[in-house]
Amino acid sequence: MTTHQDTTPRADCASDADGRITFRLTAVPDGRPRLLLRPRPRKGRPEQAPLHLDLAPDAADGRPHAVLEPHPALAEGRWDLYLLPEPGADPQRLRPGLRDLRALVDGQLRDRPAPVAVRIPYVTKDDFLALRTWLRTAHAEARSLQAADGTITVAARLHGTDLDESATARLRLRGTDTVRDVRPRIDGDGRDFSFTVAPRDLADGAAPAGRVWDVFVRPAAEAPPVRLGRLLDDVADRKHVHVFPAITAEGSVLRPYYTVDNDLAIEETPADSPK
Structure with missing residues (x-):
């Protein structure tokens, strides 16, 4: 042999x-x-x-x-x-x-x-x-994510810059210039923050047929948006490791997930779409 x-x-x-x-x-x-x-x-x-x-x-x-x-x-x-x-x-x-x-x-x-x-x-x-x-240039590290009671709540910490009182969490419809801003709760030393997203925050009167929203934080009114994701540990590819439940409310289904670049995104589909 x-x-x-x-x-x-x-x-x-x-x-x-x-x-x-x-x-x-x-x-x-x-x-x-x-x-x-x-x-x-x-x-x-x-x-x-x-x-x-x-x-x-x-x-x-x-x-x-x-x-x-x-x-x-x-x-x-x-x-x-x-x-x-x-x-x-x-x-x-x-x-x-x-x-x-x-x-x-x-x-x-x-x-x-x-x-x-x-x-x-x-x-x-x-x-x-x-x-x-x-x-x-800067990075917002997702620390926790809760999908429950018809909303998605994200807690994160900003690295490389600071937040001021005009900061916003920003969701950008992928492939377009359409954005939705949500006011975050800023804690501690001005780098910890959290925000909550519900289907009504993304609504525009159109049916959400398989839309994807990429998640950012804008540290100040005139500052460029900073991508939010999870990079700062030992997991190189997170998309199939951290899987979150979807929430259904107001005729929409929101499913948070990490992209192939470990950035946070939210998929939006109609509640009656086929499984």
Whole structure:
């Protein structure tokens, strides 16, 4: 009986609270290896340059390791990791080893300065190591969401800027310039806020045939809207992890959900639409 051993290189990784990530190869390759972080192309976005990291032997066990420092921040998107065995060699995709993300779990408890930069190591569907990154001027982190009694109530904290008394929660109808503003309740130090949305807040006399509203907060009357989502923990892809109940009221069904970018949105459909 012949067995085939997987020779694809693997790397352990560990994140710290400042966004620093340390990668350690699980085996010691020959040559002069380096790590390559290659951004995936994004439709309608300029192409980003890849990033190279030098590997050096660890003083404790001799395993090659590389450190991705918090600065400069990586562009928003997904970055695939490769091993370059030596200069001029073909890159090899890295398989995941151990991932230590404990420092990210309570990341929503720490205030982030502008720009808000986030990076989360994760495993792709085809079992390779990658990074999910966000880079935003400011960010509103959803802390809790309750869908009950015909309304949706969201509690969040703003990072990278402050709210003033003219702040509004804004829902934008996807694909249009149509917006609905809701007055938030501002608490504590002027960064914690909450707001409640009911079907009447979105009504315009038209049947809500499968509409989607993207959720923002506008920190001040003349300030640009800040996207609201959940980025500050260890979950790289949230859409199918956090699933919320829908509410039915006033002839409409509202279903909050996280998008593929971990941003918050609300789907609106007629209450009598087919299941």
